[in-house]
Amino acid sequence: MSTNHTAPEEREILVEMRGLRIEGQSEDQWNEIVHGVDVTLRRGEVLGLIGESGAGKSTIGLASMAFARPGCRISGGTVMFDGMDLTAMPESEKRKLRGTRIAYVAQSAAASFNPAHRLIDQYSEMPVQHGVLDRATSESDAVDLFRRLKLPDPETIGFRYPHQVSGGQLQRAMTAMAMSCKPDLIIFDEPTTALDVTTQIEVLAAIRDVVEQFDTAAMYITHDLAVVAQMADRIMVLRHGNLVEEGNARAMLANPREEYTRQLLSVRSFQKATAGDATQAPLLKVEGVTASYGSGPKVLDDVSIEIGHARTVAVVGESGSGKSTLARVITGLLPLSDGSVSYKGEVLPPRLKDRERGQLRTMQMIYQMPDTALNPKQRIREIIGRPLSFYLDMTGSKREERTRELLSLIELEPDDYIDRLPGELSGGQKQRICIARALAAEPELIICDEVTSALDQLVAEEVLKLLQRLQDDLRVSYMFITHDLATVRAIADDVVVMLQGKVVESGPKDEVMTPPHHDYTELLLSSVPEMDPDWLTRVLEARQANA
Amino acid sequence: MEAALKALRKAPPTALFGMAIILFYVFLAVFAPIISPYGETEIVGEQFEDWSPDYLLGTDNLGRDMATRLIYGARNTIGIAFITTCLAFMIGVTMGFLASTLGGWVDQLTSRVVDILMAIPSLIFALLLLTIFGTSMPSLIIIIAVLDSTRVYRLSRAVSQGIVVMDYVEVSKLRGEGLWYIMKNEILPNAMAPLVAEFGLRFCFVFLFISALSFLGLGIQPPTADWGSMVRANADLITYGILTPLIPAASIALLTVGVNFVVDWFLHKTSGLRE
Numbered sequence: 065m066s067t068n069h070t071a072p073e074e075r076e077i078l079v080e081m082r083g084l085r086i087e088g089q090s091e092d093q094w095n096e097i098v099h100g101v102d103v104t105l106r107r108g109e110v111l112g113l114i115g116e117s118g119a120g121k122s123t124i125g126l127a128s129m130a131f132a133r134p135g136c137r138i139s140g141g142t143v144m145f146d147g148m149d150l151t152a153m154p155e156s157e158k159r160k161l162r163g164t165r166i167a168y169v170a171q172s173a174a175a176s177f178n179p180a181h182r183l184i185d186q187y188s189e190m191p192v193q194h195g196v197l198d199r200a201t202s203e204s205d206a207v208d209l210f211r212r213l214k215l216p217d218p219e220t221i222g223f224r225y226p227h228q229v230s231g232g233q234l235q236r237a238m239t240a241m242a243m244s245c246k247p248d249l250i251i252f253d254e255p256t257t258a259l260d261v262t263t264q265i266e267v268l269a270a271i272r273d274v275v276e277q278f279d280t281a282a283m284y285i286t287h288d289l290a291v292v293a294q295m296a297d298r299i300m301v302l303r304h305g306n307l308v309e310e311g312n313a314r315a316m317l318a319n320p321r322e323e324y325t326r327q328l329l330s331v332r333s334f335q336k337a338t339a340g341d342a343t344q345a346p347l348l349k350v351e352g353v354t355a356s357y358g359s360g361p362k363v364l365d366d367v368s369i370e371i372g373h374a375r376t377v378a379v380v381g382e383s384g385s386g387k388s389t390l391a392r393v394i395t396g397l398l399p400l401s402d403g404s405v406s407y408k409g410e411v412l413p414p415r416l417k418d419r420e421r422g423q424l425r426t427m428q429m430i431y432q433m434p435d436t437a438l439n440p441k442q443r444i445r446e447i448i449g450r451p452l453s454f455y456l457d458m459t460g461s462k463r464e465e466r467t468r469e470l471l472s473l474i475e476l477e478p479d480d481y482i483d484r485l486p487g488e489l490s491g492g493q494k495q496r497i498c499i500a501r502a503l504a505a506e507p508e509l510i511i512c513d514e515v516t517s518a519l520d521q522l523v524a525e526e527v528l529k530l531l532q533r534l535q536d537d538l539r540v541s542y543m544f545i546t547h548d549l550a551t552v553r554a555i556a557d558d559v560v561v562m563l564q565g566k567v568v569e570s571g572p573k574d575e576v577m578t579p580p581h582h583d584y585t586e587l588l589l590s591s592v593p594e595m596d597p598d599w600l601t602r603v604l605e606a607r608q609a610n611a
Numbered sequence: 612m613e614a615a616l617k618a619l620r621k622a623p624p625t626a627l628f629g630m631a632i633i634l635f636y637v638f639l640a641v642f643a644p645i646i647s648p649y650g651e652t653e654i655v656g657e658q659f660e661d662w663s664p665d666y667l668l669g670t671d672n673l674g675r676d677m678a679t680r681l682i683y684g685a686r687n688t689i690g691i692a693f694i695t696t697c698l699a700f701m702i703g704v705t706m707g708f709l710a711s712t713l714g715g716w717v718d719q720l721t722s723r724v725v726d727i728l729m730a731i732p733s734l735i736f737a738l739l740l741l742t743i744f745g746t747s748m749p750s751l752i753i754i755i756a757v758l759d760s761t762r763v764y765r766l767s768r769a770v771s772q773g774i775v776v777m778d779y780v781e782v783s784k785l786r787g788e789g790l791w792y793i794m795k796n797e798i799l800p801n802a803m804a805p806l807v808a809e810f811g812l813r814f815c816f817v818f819l820f821i822s823a824l825s826f827l828g829l830g831i832q833p834p835t836a837d838w839g840s841m842v843r844a845n846a847d848l849i850t851y852g853i854l855t856p857l858i859p860a861a862s863i864a865l866l867t868v869g870v871n872f873v874v875d876w877f878l879h880k881t882s883g884l885r886e
Contacts, residue, residue, distance in 0.1 A: 395785055416784065424787045437778040441800035454786060501782070 078146055078248055078281050079105040079128050085140035086123050086132060086305075098123055098305040100141065107248070108279045112296030112313065114289055114328070116520035117491070120305040121285045125251045128283060129166040130158055146248065163190045167242035171254040173234040177226040184222030187241050196245050209240040212277065213270040232263035236270050243274060250275070251283045256291065260382035260547060261591040268294055268593075269604055287520060289328050290593035293317055294600040301325050314597050327522060329595060345409065346370040347541050348394070348427075348509055353403035355393050363389045365565045366403070371509060371558075374535060376542040378556035378573075380549065380588065386565040387545045391511045394543070395429060407509075425455045428502035432514035434494035438486035444471070444497060445482050451504040470500040474530060492523035499530065503538070511543045516551060528555055549592045553577065561585050622876055629872030636866055640686040647679040652834040659848060662855075669855055672844050677855060683836035684859060689866070691752060691831065692818040698756035699817070700810060703763025708794045708802075710764070711771040722768070725761045733758045734823065741829045751821075751830065759817055766809050770802045777801075804877075811874035815867045822863055838863050 086098040098120040105111050105128070113121040123136060130143045130150035143150040145166065150158060162168075170176045177186060187206045191197040197205065203222070210218035213236040226234060235255055242250050252271065256264040272295060275282050284295045292299060292313070299316050301308040301324065309322045320326045348371040355364040364386045371377045379387045392398040394405055396416035405412045407426065413419050431437035438447060448467045452458040458466055468478035474496040486494055495515060502510050512531070516524035532555060535542065544555060552559055552573070559576040561569040561584065569582040576585060590603055622630075639646065648667075649655050653675060660670040668677035706725075710718040728736075737754055744750040774780065775798065783793050824830030825839030833840065838859035845856040 397781065397785070416787075419787070421787050424785065429782070429785055431778045431782075433778065437782060439777075439779040439797055439801065441803075442796070451786060454788070505786075 075106040075108060077104060077144075078107045078109075079103065080144040081124075081128065081141060082144075083141035084124065084127055084138070084143065086120070086127060087137055087139045088123075089135045089137075094137070094139070096139070096305070097136070098127075101302070101305070101307050103128065103300065105249070105281055105283065107281055109298065110275060110282045110284055110296045112292035112299040113283060113285045113302060114287065114292050114299060115302035115308075116287060116522065118304065119302040121302050122253050123305075124302070125253055125283050125285045126168070128249065128251065129162050129168070131162070160194065163247075164194045164196055164245040165247050166249045166251070167245070167247040169235075169238050169242045169250060169252045169255050172258055173238040173255075174226065174231060174258075176238060177234065179226050182223055182225055183229070183237050183241075187222060187237070187244055190241070191244050194245065202244065205244065206240060209243055209274070210237070212274050213237075213240055214266070215240075230263070232259055232267050235259065235267050239267075239271055239274065243278065243280070246278060247280065249281045249283070251285070253285045254287070257286065257288070261549070261593075262382060262587055264291075264593075265591045265600070265603065268600060271295070272600070288593065289317075290595050290599075293595055293597045294593060301328070317595055317597060344373050346372050347408060348543075349406045349409075350390070350394065351404050351406070353390070353393055353400050353405065355389060355398055355400045355402075357398070363565050364393060364400075367562075367565070367567055368403075369560050369567065369570060371541050371543055373508075374539040374541055375557040376535065376544055376555050377558045377560060378544045378546060378552040379560045379562060380546055380552055381562035382547060382588075384564070385562040387562050388513055389565075390562070391429065391513055391543065391545055394511065395427060421455065425505045426508045427511065428505050428507040428509075429511045429513065430495070430498050430502050430515050433518050434491060434498050435486075435518075437498050438494055440486050442485070443482070444484050444486075447486075447497060448500050448504050451501060455505050466504070470504055473503065473534070474500045476500075490523075491519050492527060495519060495527055496530065499527075499534070503534065503540075507540060509541045509543065511545070513545045514547070515544075517546070517548060524551075525554075531555065549589060561588065618880065625872045626876035629869040629876070632865060632869030633873065636685055636689060636869075639682050640689050643682045643686045647676075647682040649676045649679045651679065651683040651836050653679075659845075659853075668858060669853075671841070672847075677841075677845075677858070680836040680841060681838075681859060681862065684838045684841060685862070687831060687835055687837050688818065688821060688825075688839070688863075691748070692814060692821055695752045695756045695759070695821070696810060696814045696817050698752060699759040699813065700763050700806070702756060703760035704767045704799075704802075704806065705794075706760070707764045707767030707769075708771050708798055709790075711768050711775050712790060712794060712798070718768075721764070725764050728758065728761045729765075734820070737820070737824065738827070738829060741824070746829050746832055748831070751824070755817060755820060755824075759813060759820075763809065763813065767802060767806060770805050771798045774798050774801050808874050808878040811870050811877070815870050819863065819867065 081101070081103040083100045083102065084098055085096060085100055087094040088097045101120075101124060103111070103124060113125060115121045123133070126133060127138060127143060128145070130138065130153065132138050138151060141151075145161065150161075177183070184203055184206055188199055188202040191202045192199050206222050207218050210221055215221050215233055215236055221229065221233070221237075229237065239255070255271065256267050259267060268291065274280075284292060286292050296313045298311065299313045300310045301322070303324055309316065309320065309325050316325065317329065320329055350367060350369045353364055353367045354362055356362045367386070367390060369377065369379070369390075379390065381387045389398060393400045396412070396414065396419055399414040405414070407423065412423060445464075445467055448470055449463050452463045452466055467482065471478040471481055476493060476496060481489075481493075486497070489497065498515075516527055519527060528551065531542065534540065542555070544551070546552060556573045558571065559573050560567055561576065561582065563584050568584050569576055577589070581589065590606075593599060654673055655676050656666060656670045656674050658670065658672055658674050660666055660674070662669050666676050666678070668681065671677055671680060706721050710721045737758060740754045741751065744754065780793060780797050783797050821830050822837070822839030825837045826843045828840070828843070830839055831837040841859040842856050848856050
């Protein structure tokens with residue numbers, strides 16, 4: 065990225081952390097979560113910090129401004145910023161640095177902006193407060209930055225409130241805000257994770273441009289190696305608070321040294337082999353369905369899809385495309401206003417409460433957030449056992465036996481897990497329990513609503529493989545709602561692309577995923593980041609050429 | 612069970628003090644006939660006798676032993692307050708959960724009825740209702756429970772509104788579970804912490820409310836011993852500088868303080884607040 069000026073390794077060191085140790089408090093005990101990591105960042109350099117959740121990447125990022133989140137403390141090591149020892153500096157001095165010389169861009173811009181103030185007010189607050197700029201200069205700066213970040217209507221967008229702009233625009237406004245005092249260092253903490261792929265690409269391009277133009281050093285924190293490949297000069301791979309591998313971005317991607325890095329790189333290479341039988345009559349048929357919430361606008365408009373026996377239908381689209389609503393209509397949570405949903409040729413009553421127990425049993429659902437899909441006060445025995453006794457009248461030892469069988473099926477040791485509460489499980493294990501609960505009902509169709517998007521990539525891949533194995537063994541069909549096209553490639557037989565409540569394109573995977581595409585499918589497909597560090601540049605050039 | 616013991620060991624001194632008070636009162640209430648030297652309504656001496664070895668706290672306006680009445684008072688006042696609070700919670704929690712789970716007109720109807728009940732000052736409303744229905748024990752309990760359940764309703768509705776939107780409740784609905792299962796197995800366990808804390812506070816309010824009603828003569832009726840009416844019956848003594856009538860009042864205050872200590876600790880623990 066900083067191919068201009070001098071080579072990065074010759075430039076002045078901006079941040080230097082030596083033997084950084086950070087402790088976190090849980091249950092009145094301090095446990096070390098970062099075990100002596102060294103970080104060096106030179107002026108104008110972009111450092112990518114990558115790892116799964118719990119790797120300590122955000123914690124390390126925040127530590128570079130000598131800040132520890134509540135419940136955490138820096139217990140060892142030094143943090144030098146531009147020759148100053150931050151760990152020894154009084155809090156009031158550090159506060160002056162933060163915002164002016166070091167800025168932070170959080171994952172959720174929507175949660176970081178104050179909804180009661182206009183963007184420009186929030187933009188100017190920092191420079192005016194710190195006495196760097198006066199209000200008028202800062203406002204004209206803002207317009208300039210908004211323009212550089214390619215925000216629409218840069219002159220007036222600042223006078224809107226946060227809810228009046230889109231998520232991707234808000235994230236760019238947040239970046240502008242971080243740039244407001246022309247800091248030496250910006251920490252980007254998963255700035256695009258909450259965005260759709262089509263929006264992500266714009267934000268990535270904007271961030272990359274301004275960081276380059278102002279020659280700002282940056283730490284880019286993400287769990288997505290493909291994203292960091294576009295942004296960083298140098299990458300640090302972290303795991304469990306330790307450094308796994310560090311090196312030049314291109315060199316590492318081309319030739320990873322550690323096994324763990326290789327795993328991260330090869331993630332998403334998994335692909336299902338066989339498809340189910342496409343010739344049979346479909347299991348579920350959705351015909352001309354239209355639905356809306358209350359008297360609002362149509363969320364689904366004349367949607368028709370078919371799900372075959374033992375097949376996986378992936379429904380893709382950005383947020384707001386109506387894909388989750390489609391699942392709600394199929395399950396009867398949201399009664400449809402027009403059209404029909406039929407199961408094995410039999411039209412299902414539109415309302416959940418009119419459906420019979422047998423009809424409910426055949427269709428189960430798995431949710432995006434396993435944390436909220438499991439009752440935190442119920443033990444695994446009860447969570448999996450309840451559908452057994454509810455649908456299949458199993459009791460006593462028969463139910464216990466089947467519960468254990470299901471736990472083995474999802475590769476969790478029954479003796480270890482059956483008495484646990486959901487809080488005592490990891491995210492991936494929770495999602496496995498959700499799968500077991502769905503399987504307990506012995507369904508023919510499982511609706512998976514973004515089941516892997518809340519999980520780390522390696523864990524997500526394991527869950528996908530498990531789902532695939534279950535399909536091979538049990539011949540269940542999946543309706544797979546996702547915004548992640550890598551997941552689609554991995555698991556789908558058929559693909560349905562949705563946009564604004566309508567089906568844009570549908571058909572077998574090979575047909576949809578190979579050209580010629582519908583325009584929107586093309587946009588979606590080309591927006592998925594690839595490991596190739598030149599991918600972003602290439603895509604942007606191609607889009608410019610077309611425009 | 613082990614976790615409970617562990618938590619108990621870590622409890623701050625105020626909470627332990629509160630628990631000791633509550634246990635002491637419960638002990639008095641349960642074993643009142645054994646501990647107390649005389650019968651509850653037995654006239655044992657002259658009116659207003661002084662403190663003496665025979666009558667530990669003297670005698671009251673009819674010549675009954677104050678210490679005995681005080682112990683029985685614990686039994687009656689606490690017992691009635693406890694039953695009333697339980698009843699108030701049964702009504703309030705059920706209605707609150709129903710309102711939040713069903714929503715729509717059920718929610719509207721119950722909420723508006725509660726609004727109306729809450730708009731009238733409860734002491735005056737209680738006095739009015741007690742005058743209409745008479746001051747028998749059942750009507751006392753039911754009237755206070757209904758009036759108090761409005762507050763419980765508000766809390767449980769608010770708490771369960773945050774729970775019914777969780778995916779695990781939707782999972783239950785999708786499974787075809789009935790309303791009762793959802794309320795009992797999905798919502799209640801997750802709403803327990805704030806409800807238990809509220810139970811402690813509500814108990815104090817009910818307890819004070821009954822004492823206040825008794826003091827006004829519309830609560831627990833003589834000859835049943837009760838702290839509120841004991842204060843009133845012997846209030847004259849204060850003019851002579853005798854502190855005896857303040858003892859039942861102090862008993863009320865002490866229990867209230869004790870319960871609050873425990874509730875504070877519990878709320879603190881469950882809400883995950885740190886100092």
